[in-house]
Amino acid sequence: MPITYEPEERLFHLQSPHTSYALQVLETGHVAHLYWGPRLRRIHPETLLPLGGRSFSPNPIPERDDYSLDTLPQEYPTYGRSDYRAPACHVLEPDGSSATELRFAAFRILTGKPRLAGLPSTYVEQPDEADTLELDLVDPKTGLTVTLQYTVYRNLDVLTRAARFRNGGTQPLSLQRALSMSVDFPSADFDLVQLSGAWARERGILRRPLAPGIQGVESRRGASSHQHNPFIALASPDADHTHGEVYGFNLVYSGNFLAQAEVDQFATTRVSLGIAPFDFAWRLEPGETFQTPEAVLVYSDQGFGAMSRTYHRLYRTRLCRGAFRDTPRPVVINNWEATYFDFDEAMLLDVARHAARLGVELFVLDDGWFGHRSDDRSSLGDWTVNLQKLPSGLRHLSDEIHALGLRFGLWVEPEMISPDSDLYRSHPDWCLHIPGRPRTEGRHQLVLDLSRQDVCRWIVETLTRVFSEARVDYVKWDMNRHMTEVGSAQLPPERQRETAHRYILGLYQVLEELTSRFPNILFESCSGGGGRFDPGMLYYMPQTWTSDDSDAIARLPIQAGTRLVYPAVAMAAHVSASPNHQVGRVTPLETRAFVAMAGNFGYELDPRKLTPQEQEATRRHIALYKEIRPVVQFGEYYPLLDPLAQPGAGGGGGGRTGQAGPAGWEGFEGPTLPRYAWMYVTPDRREAVACLVQVLAQANPLRYRLRLQGLDPGKDYHVWDADGRSWGTFGGDELMSCGLDVGLLAGDFRALLLRLKAEPHPSA
Numbered sequence: 001m002p003i004t005y006e007p008e009e010r011l012f013h014l015q016s017p018h019t020s021y022a023l024q025v026l027e028t029g030h031v032a033h034l035y036w037g038p039r040l041r042r043i044h045p046e047t048l049l050p051l052g053g054r055s056f057s058p059n060p061i062p063e064r065d066d067y068s069l070d071t072l073p074q075e076y077p078t079y080g081r082s083d084y085r086a087p088a089c090h091v092l093e094p095d096g097s098s099a100t101e102l103r104f105a106a107f108r109i110l111t112g113k114p115r116l117a118g119l120p121s122t123y124v125e126q127p128d129e130a131d132t133l134e135l136d137l138v139d140p141k142t143g144l145t146v147t148l149q150y151t152v153y154r155n156l157d158v159l160t161r162a163a164r165f166r167n168g169g170t171q172p173l174s175l176q177r178a179l180s181m182s183v184d185f186p187s188a189d190f191d192l193v194q195l196s197g198a199w200a201r202e203r204g205i206l207r208r209p210l211a212p213g214i215q216g217v218e219s220r221r222g223a224s225s226h227q228h229n230p231f232i233a234l235a236s237p238d239a240d241h242t243h244g245e246v247y248g249f250n251l252v253y254s255g256n257f258l259a260q261a262e263v264d265q266f267a268t269t270r271v272s273l274g275i276a277p278f279d280f281a282w283r284l285e286p287g288e289t290f291q292t293p294e295a296v297l298v299y300s301d302q303g304f305g306a307m308s309r310t311y312h313r314l315y316r317t318r319l320c321r322g323a324f325r326d327t328p329r330p331v332v333i334n335n336w337e338a339t340y341f342d343f344d345e346a347m348l349l350d351v352a353r354h355a356a357r358l359g360v361e362l363f364v365l366d367d368g369w370f371g372h373r374s375d376d377r378s379s380l381g382d383w384t385v386n387l388q389k390l391p392s393g394l395r396h397l398s399d400e401i402h403a404l405g406l407r408f409g410l411w412v413e414p415e416m417i418s419p420d421s422d423l424y425r426s427h428p429d430w431c432l433h434i435p436g437r438p439r440t441e442g443r444h445q446l447v448l449d450l451s452r453q454d455v456c457r458w459i460v461e462t463l464t465r466v467f468s469e470a471r472v473d474y475v476k477w478d479m480n481r482h483m484t485e486v487g488s489a490q491l492p493p494e495r496q497r498e499t500a501h502r503y504i505l506g507l508y509q510v511l512e513e514l515t516s517r518f519p520n521i522l523f524e525s526c527s528g529g530g531g532r533f534d535p536g537m538l539y540y541m542p543q544t545w546t547s548d549d550s551d552a553i554a555r556l557p558i559q560a561g562t563r564l565v566y567p568a569v570a571m572a573a574h575v576s577a578s579p580n581h582q583v584g585r586v587t588p589l590e591t592r593a594f595v596a597m598a599g600n601f602g603y604e605l606d607p608r609k610l611t612p613q614e615q616e617a618t619r620r621h622i623a624l625y626k627e628i629r630p631v632v633q634f635g636e637y638y639p640l641l642d643p644l645a646q647p648g649a650g651g652g653g654g655g656r657t658g659q660a661g662p663a664g665w666e667g668f669e670g671p672t673l674p675r676y677a678w679m680y681v682t683p684d685r686r687e688a689v690a691c692l693v694q695v696l697a698q699a700n701p702l703r704y705r706l707r708l709q710g711l712d713p714g715k716d717y718h719v720w721d722a723d724g725r726s727w728g729t730f731g732g733d734e735l736m737s738c739g740l741d742v743g744l745l746a747g748d749f750r751a752l753l754l755r756l757k758a759e760p761h762p763s764a
């Protein structure tokens with residue numbers, strides 16, 4: 001049984017194929033955390049609980065001076081009853097006090113996995129895929145019940161956690177902090193890994209040793225953000241792609257979050273994850289409930305690669321939903337970097353016609369098609385076609401695009417409102433704002449107040465009209481600024497600090513409704529690139545525009561960081577012009593194509609400007625991608641060389657000072673490694689694609705052998721490159737143990753793409 005309960009010891013043991021997680025209800029009613037790691041046959045709690053008195057760690061049970069919550073590993077710690085570490089929840093009572101004590105009351109073990117009300121979450125298709133434990137903890141003074149929700153998957157090494165609060169008392173309570181999970185580790189011998197950066201350089205991998213005190217990441221921006229992803233990991237110092245222990249934590253949420261590790265006075269570590277408590281409060285009236293988002297926990301004792309593959313499998317198959325979950329995604333062309341705001345129908349059709357000839361499958365009309373928008377200063381909210389640019393309307397354009405053999409995609413930014421819009425003129429109170437304070441604009445726009453039901457209804461109805469008028473096959477859902485003056489005209493003062501979370505709930509409700517109304521539209525989420533690349537958005541939209549930096553070299557660390565958690569099929573990656581529009585870099589077309597082929601492939605350039613040779617090459621690239629698409633989009637990912645593969649390497653030059661950077665900063669600072677390499681392998685291990693990119697060439701370089709991973713050691717593989725040149729046939733064991741001599745790549749920014757196919761067995 002994946003979840004067992006031993007009544008004498010009141011011990012719960014949760015098992016996935018290779019992991020165990022154990023907790024125990026103590027005689028005091030507190031719930032202690034016992035263990036999380038490699039799967040065990042049996043748990044002996046007496047060896048795992050470090051009871052014993054410590055100075056300045058008070059004892060809440062008078063007769064037990066060996067017992068303090070300050071030293072006890074716990075499942076859901078509270079504040080004010082002797083634990084001074086970060087609490088999982090903090091509850092304000094009407095009398096102004098906030099010391100809570102949660103004691104065990106009841107439990108349930110269920111087959112399957114219940115959905116979380118109003119929130120995205122991983123799911124099961126059949127009840128026997130997972131088992132769930134619910135533990136009710138009650139605060140005797142207030143009557144507050146906190147239900148801890150744990151699910152283990154039977155075929156994946158995944159544990160999900162969440163918490164549900166219910167006010168069972170007679171007085172209103174105010175949740176000041178309501179995290180999704182807390183877990184205590186018996187040591188601090190870990191590196192903290194985070195995915196951090198900025199707009200256009202998202203999700204750089206940062207790694208640093210834990211130190212006493214609190215370290216972690218947080219978003220206060222109203223979105224999960226470009227700056228920090230809602231993911232952290234603890235990794236043993238020796239962990240690399242294939243070895244070592246890694247504990248991953250990822251929040252299924254798109255708003256403000258907190259992800260932190262606290263190392264205490266005894267060098268134990270507490271990891272906390274959930275909605276950011278900063279500027280958050282939730283009023284819980286008697287009888288009301290509050291559900292936290294879900295945290296997805298993955299343990300690997302085979303390094304980061306195995307952790308990534310577990311996240312990918314789960315997210316590809318049991319987080320993403322809908323008709324496109326298992327369908328190969330189309331090769332798109334997006335007109336943004338081709339035309340920006342400056343287009344008309346003839347120009348768009350010309351771009352589309354050229355793209356169709358090259359093999360592109362879907363044309364996306366980006367920003368600027370509505371209202372009187374000719375730059376970013378107006379019209380968000382006025383979702384009617386701009387007749388100056390498109391006098392025959394959207395329906396006509398989409399028909400013409402379809403007539404070219406392409407599908408039609410449309411950009412929208414529905415969560416925003418331009419002060420220069422008819423919508424704002426008729427509903428000036430529909431944006432987030434605080435009376436008496438100026439409304440801070442970002443990109444000349446304000447944020448619609450999605451905590452309001454009337455605003456949510458308006459978005460659903462307006463977009464239903466737009467998506468039904470034209471023949472829309474794909475939607476790019478953008479969001480281009482973060483929140484300020486976070487207040488809602490509809491909420492009373494005591495609920496103002498609920499606004500940011502209510503906004504996210506409103507957004508999820510809108511997305512649920514629209515994706516259900518339009519099951520045949522492929523939705524892609526975007527927030528100025530990858531500003532909301534999180535599992536919450538992936539639940540509704542199975543792919544995300546990875547970054548507004550489309551430069552292939554800048555994309556190397558961005559894509560490496562993204563794939564640490566999120567699957568390649570979710571990672572939209574496009575070929576753009578050279579010199580690149582964001583960084584001015586000149587790179588070979590082939591390199592741009594190979595880097596984009598690591599994800600969900602497309603183009604972000606004007607195909608009319610390609611030379612005949614470039615057009616020919618592009619035709620070949622698109623044909624190649626269509627052949628390898630199932631391997632990339634539905635295969636298993638094996639990182640070969642990226643910032644994590646060389647822990648402590650300090651980069652290959654570069655770094656903050658222009659010299660080698662401090663160990664652990666490589667991902668954050670851009671491509672400072674000399675080479676990046678990755679591969680994808682089909683689940684049956686019959687086919688694979690490997691790619692290597694050389695950033696800067698060296699004189700007199702070392703020869704380099706690329707050791708592959710994930711192959712079947714017993715199979716022979718034919719290896720050939722993107723030009724169809726055969727490299728010979730090698731054993732899977734040879735390719736993984738000896739590697740391939742990739743020779744010397746002359747020149748900067750060069751790339752090599754290799755394909756592998758298992759030879760039929762000679763006796764077959």
Ligand code: DGJ
Binds near residue numbers: 336480527528529545
């Ligand atoms: C930001 C997106 O990331 C870009 O791709 C583009 O759609 C612009 N917004 C349009 O305003």
